[in-house]
Amino acid sequence: MNNTICYLNGQYQPLSEARISPLDRGFLYSDGVYEVIPVYSRYPFRMEEHLRRLQKSLDGIRLQNPHSTEEWKKIILRIIAEAPFEDQTLYFQVTRGADIKRDPPFPIGVPQTVFLFTAPLIRPTPQQRENGVGAVTAPDIRWGRCDLKTVALLPNVLARQFSVDAGCVETIMIRDGYLTEGSATNVFVVKNGIILTPPQDHRVLPGITCDVVLELAAKHGAPYEVRAITEAEVRNADELWITSSTKEVLAIATLDGQVVGQGEFAGKPGPVTRQMHAWYCAFRDELMRHGRG
Numbered sequence: 001m002n003n004t005i006c007y008l009n010g011q012y013q014p015l016s017e018a019r020i021s022p023l024d025r026g027f028l029y030s031d032g033v034y035e036v037i038p039v040y041s042r043y044p045f046r047m048e049e050h051l052r053r054l055q056k057s058l059d060g061i062r063l064q065n066p067h068s069t070e071e072w073k074k075i076i077l078r079i080i081a082e083a084p085f086e087d088q089t090l091y092f093q094v095t096r097g098a099d100i101k102r103d104p105p106f107p108i109g110v111p112q113t114v115f116l117f118t119a120p121l122i123r124p125t126p127q128q129r130e131n132g133v134g135a136v137t138a139p140d141i142r143w144g145r146c147d148l149k150t151v152a153l154l155p156n157v158l159a160r161q162f163s164v165d166a167g168c169v170e171t172i173m174i175r176d177g178y179l180t181e182g183s184a185t186n187v188f189v190v191k192n193g194i195i196l197t198p199p200q201d202h203r204v205l206p207g208i209t210c211d212v213v214l215e216l217a218a219k220h221g222a223p224y225e226v227r228a229i230t231e232a233e234v235r236n237a238d239e240l241w242i243t244s245s246t247k248e249v250l251a252i253a254t255l256d257g258q259v260v261g262q263g264e265f266a267g268k269p270g271p272v273t274r275q276m277h278a279w280y281c282a283f284r285d286e287l288m289r290h291g292r293g
């Protein structure tokens with residue numbers, strides 16, 4: 001088991017020894033938010049952006065940030081340094097703490113619960129990279145603030161299991177006839193050489209990887225549009241890919257059992273997807289070389 005050093009409410013301790021109260025509001029009400037940062041060669045990629053998103057999620061649920069950015073960085077870097085692996089997935093979570101009773105209104109004078117731990121980074125396999133992966137679609141049954149990264153992930157868990165049951169890697173969600181996102185990824189469509197992704201409104205999480213991809217498209221002059229995408233456009237895409245901190249840029253080769261795209265690249269990662277993945281890797285590796293993750 002992963003028994004690295006974790007951080008819990010001011011203490012650095014082995015993960016197997018960490019304990020929280022069953023009255024913690026994260027446990028009782030999913031009353032908390034979280035972040036996941038990919039760590040390459042011990043450098044946290046886009047840490048500032050993840051900390052900014054954490055602040056937005058905290059503001060969105062009216063929970064005070066227990067730490068300054070500098071304090072967060074100190075804790076994050078120590079957890080990364082203590083781990084016995086180079087490439088990591090760093091997870092951290094803040095909940096509204098544990099009161100002495102179960103009562104929905106915000107408790108008064110109860111400190112937040114702060115938890116961080118790290119695990120080896122599991123990346124797509126070379127085979128998944130080469131061939132792309134399968135995805136399925138499902139209705140988006142989540143609440144109205146999907147822009148907040150809260151720990152209330154039951155709909156995402158159910159959506160993800162739906163793809164596992166279908167032998168696939170992701171479930172792409174559709175709300176009122178429009179694409180929203182994957183269970184734990186943002187989704188990109190390529191049509192006639194144009195990269196499309198939905199706007200970052202309350203229906204989707206503003207993905208850090210999604211932002212990197214849009215920045216790379218702009219930097220390299222690749223045409224892109226951020227706009228509402230219909231379910232029909234998803235089904236008729238020339239190429240489809242998903243992004244996340246751990247999946248990076250990953251091609252979808254089949255959707256609901258149907259091959260994505262036509263001609264030479266049907267059911268395979270297409271040229272725009274391959275190009276974007278190459279730009280992403282080059283950008284990430286360049287940052288890591290300079291220690292500016």
Ligand code: PLP
Pocket residue numbers: 036156181182183184185186204205206207208209210243244245246
């Ligand atoms: N959308 C959802 C619902 C997610 O849970 C995630 C990440 O976990 C993403 C998108 C991708 O975000 P990021 O690129 O910041 O990892």
